[in-house]
Amino acid sequence: MPLVSTRSLSATRRLLKGGASTFLLTSSVLMVHGVQAEEISIACGSGDAADYCPVLARQWAEQTGHQVNVISTPNATTEKLSLYQQLLSSQSSDVDVLMIDIVWPGLLDDHLVDLGDYLPEDATDGFFPALVDNNTIDGRLVAMPWYTDAGLLYYRKDLLEKYGHEVPETWQQLTEVAREIQAAERAAGNNDFWGYIFQGRAYEGLTCNALEWVASHGGGTLVDAEGEVTIDNPKAIAALELAASWIGDISPEGTLNHTEEETRGVFQSGNALFLRNWPYVWSLAQSEGSSVRGKVGMATLPHGPDGESRSTLGGWNFAVSRYSEHPELAADLVAYMTAKPQQKAHAIVMGMNPTIESLYQDEEVLASNPSMRGLYETLANGVPRPASVTGDAYARVSNAFFNRTHQVLSGDIDAASAVRQLDSELKRLGRRGW
Template sequence: MKKLLPAALAATLFAVLPAAHADTLKMACNISGAMKPYCEHVKQRFESETPHKLEFIEMPAASDEKLALYQQIFAAKDGGAVDVLSVDVIWVGLLDKHLYDLTDKVKDLEPAFFPNNWKNNVVNGRVKAVPGQLDAGMLYYRKDLLEKYKEQPPKTWEEMARIATKIQKAERDAGLKNMWGLVFQGKAYEGLSCDVLEWVASYNGGTFVDPAGNVTVNNPKAAKALNTAASWVGTIAPKGVMGYQEEESRAVFQNGDAVFMRNWPYAYLLTQDKSSPVKGKVGVAPIPMGGEDGQHAATLGGWQWAVSAYSKNPEAGAKLVRILSDAETQKRAFLLLGIPPARMESYQDAEVQAKAPYLAEFKDVFANAVPRPSTPTRSQFPKVSKAVFNAGYDVLSGRATGEQAVADLEDKLKRIKGREWK
């Protein structure tokens, strides 16, 4: 005859059983700052749609510090530190072996996202992250000045240079001695790698390393792109551009001292601040093509959602990623924080359009965004990027021609690669 459990013990066990299937996941979200309402929205949805709980961990604001912390956690294979994390678009290849394979959990989502953004997160055919927010290079221009001089936004770099030269001269002749035609990021750092990629890809010169891992930079179109950019320095762009990052470029443009600016989407709202001298005078266009046979090629940026390979409940992590990347959550991120959504459908959303009509202009830019070769070059991408921005800087400063730079860069990249990208 079976013995029955005492009623009190049985009640306790049955009360505990459902919780045995629930976990508390940890997600990287800085709830102490401006992201608090967004984090709380995600928590409410996750806890109402799954049996699990959600906690948040604070991450450093600086991306390099965030990466260093992730690498420390992964080196220890710490499954309790973080389950779901945001990763920079250039970290997916670098962190590949530490990220859970999401392929079977999210492959149905692919059609919802811009193709190049989705492909960036695929390593050796496996999906390692899902797009969370978008960033891409774009050309800002002074609408009032182009209208004044009866010009349209340039389609090619050659048109941009012609218009910049014309307006710069006319405005200086009118007494605005500080007027320049163009500002961009010319300092030797990752931002210059982004600019160089846009120049080279826009002339159909490739992306330095192709998706299969082949070094492709040594070609005439890449050389022409670099020579073209070098011709701007000291003519339509100040020589000081060699020390500019994003904020230095924005300061000059927003002060009203440049016709064109290459920068990221974040700059738009700042140019429209009530204290901005160019409020209401700024337009946005895709990165120009390299000649009539070139292409619009904006460098892809942004952040992705991934699950730690060491998570104790990666399936629950995958469910959270689906919530983070769905239309509702991405719209909420935009409405609360101004973060450009990664899902294409968001750009047709009535609430999004009402809050930011300018986003419609961004959609074409995002659609043509070109990934940096971080996925094929994996953990060696930081060395690749350094080689690229140093080559670009050498050409801009006149220390090398475009032809010399791409030949030298080919040698350097092949040495970095060795037998294969690791």
């Protein structure tokens, strides 16, 4: 039988000279049923019940006769990235396959193989083009998309019906409807009720929200595909001004410190009309014991007066380390993990959103999670963050964006001044090279 071992990250880290740490695993050559079996390692998620990566790795090992060491990593993306950077900067061959966030390909590409050298030419056929483009750096395919996310609008369909409103199509309509129903619900006795909840803490989640506001107003995507900074324009200013007007009106002051789970908690407790969040919320909102079970609808995000709905793309991918001693075998594992049958199983068993377009018409997938029927257009038109084009500078680009946006939401600076200052900051970063 092929061997599959599962290790926590803490069990594989060792202190190196100078205090750096990395993954340290043993390497061996096994004989399985007379076949020479190599040993490779894959860094998956956090190893909890929601992590389907070890299941698929085990299946691949059983089918190929090779050994796979499955390494669980921290749940926090910043900690995961830090450990990957330590591993790759030391040019360690201890981990062959890495699960990477959608905004990391441009940051890590120097350390990743071109999967195009190992996979067939049609390997990316059928995947969402935006995700393939996101993972292609200077013509090199450095990662394969595994599952994806996009920002969505959740709403209380019972309350919209009660007060005679449709799902808002524009941000201004959302503002007006939220204000009206919030006032009515408070008058009825729920003083904790809010019209709109979103992620407003100064972190990557605010970058996602703000990018949606700006892009859906027709204000661009912060940095365009050619690397030109585009943020200083009237439509971007209007988008940020509108968002700032929500704080203390239809959104609580606590929004300034809210991440995904805080906002889900408010909405799922029955204390919000509208919520911006990721697709994972759907199944939790409909679960047994949820205060809003059977009362929730899901729609594309609103847009500005002359724009169209735009949702920031999220999700995870698989890449192969340049320092792997078995890159061809590692690429084969990546191809298996991201292939249609495995993505279908991931969608059915775990409710995750596939990166292969045809699965959104698959009846078994839709039967397991009807919400996916309405996700296709949102995902197909999703907005990638400018991570690929800005490369190593993306973390600083995003940091500057969410910090300036947070200042606008907090009332510390006006939107026009914020985008002017942000424009200067980003252009300085760009001159250093991205």
